[in-house]
Amino acid sequence: MAKKKQSAETKKAETPAQARARKKRQIFVEGHRRKFLVVVDETPECESALAFAASRAQRTSGHLALLYVIEPDVDFQWLGVEDVAREEGHNKAKAVFRLFGRKLKAMGFEEIVPEEIVREGMKAEEITKLIEDDEDIGVLVLGASKDPSGPGPLVTTLAVGRLAGTFPVPITVVPGHLSIEEIRALA
Numbered sequence: 402m403a404k405k406k407q408s409a410e411t412k413k414a415e416t417p418a419q420a421r422a423r424k425k426r427q428i429f430v431e432g433h434r435r436k437f438l439v440v441v442d443e444t445p446e447c448e449s450a451l452a453f454a455a456s457r458a459q460r461t462s463g464h465l466a467l468l469y470v471i472e473p474d475v476d477f478q479w480l481g482v483e484d485v486a487r488e489e490g491h492n493k494a495k496a497v498f499r500l501f502g503r504k505l506k507a508m509g510f511e512e513i514v515p516e517e518i519v520r521e522g523m524k525a526e527e528i529t530k531l532i533e534d535d536e537d538i539g540v541l542v543l544g545a546s547k548d549p550s551g552p553g554p555l556v557t558t559l560a561v562g563r564l565a566g567t568f569p570v571p572i573t574v575v576p577g578h579l580s581i582e583e584i585r586a587l588a
Contacts (some may be wrong), residue, residue: 406479421491433540435463436516439469440528441497446544446553449575450586451501455510465515466538467501468531469494470524480486487521508581525558530570540571547577 424577436452441447451467458465471490498517505513520527532538543560552574558564562571575584 402418414553415483418520421587428469435461436466436535436537437463438466438468438528438532438541440524440541440543440555441467442469443497444544444546444553446546446575446577447501448504448544448581449553449577449579450542450544451504451571452508452581453544453575454540455505455508455583456514457540457542458513459510460588463539464537465513466518466535468518468520468528469497470527471519471521472524473522490521491519508585524555528559529564529569530556538570541572542567542573543577544575544576549577 406460437458439447439450439454441451455465457463466495471487471494474486494517498515503514505511518530518531522530528541539547541559543556544554550560551557556574558576559568565572579587
């Protein structure tokens with residue numbers, strides 16, 4: 402009897418986010434394709450993640466999704482300033498998507514047309530929300546920094562931090578020191 406009560410209490414302690422995170426992925430249901438999600442920004446390690454995800458998407462008949470998160474810099478006092486900052490963020494996102502589109506072509510992935518997603522908020526939270534919302538996302542691909550101080554903030558937060566054991570999809574971390582050819586050979 403105590404075990405049943407403890408089990409019920411454990412279920413009650415579960416947050417709604419945890420319950421949503423465990424919902425079944427639709428990756429292999431007819432009409433769905435597994436998406437490899439890459440978070441793009443201006444860091445050099447994104448290129449490693451892009452190469453790996455594009456290779457995996459191509460080899461497995463999957464899809465590539467690129468996410469750009471516009472993070473708030475400060476709390477704006479005036480609505481006009483906030484609107485200008487938001488517009489600048491969206492323009493920067495478009496520029497980053499164009500850059501990564503050219504990088505895909507330069508790597509030999511001309512036939513891959515990635516889905517481009519822009520979110521506003523804190524990066525780790527928006528990544529998690531997107532994965533909860535899109536049941537076709539099967540893998541999050543992150544690039545690790547070559548910097549000896551650590552793998553980078555996203556890898557540290559998502560793959561190593563408190564979220565690592567409860568993250569809703571597998572996380573692939575691509576070492577930053579690998580060449581594009583080495584990455585393609587591994588994918």
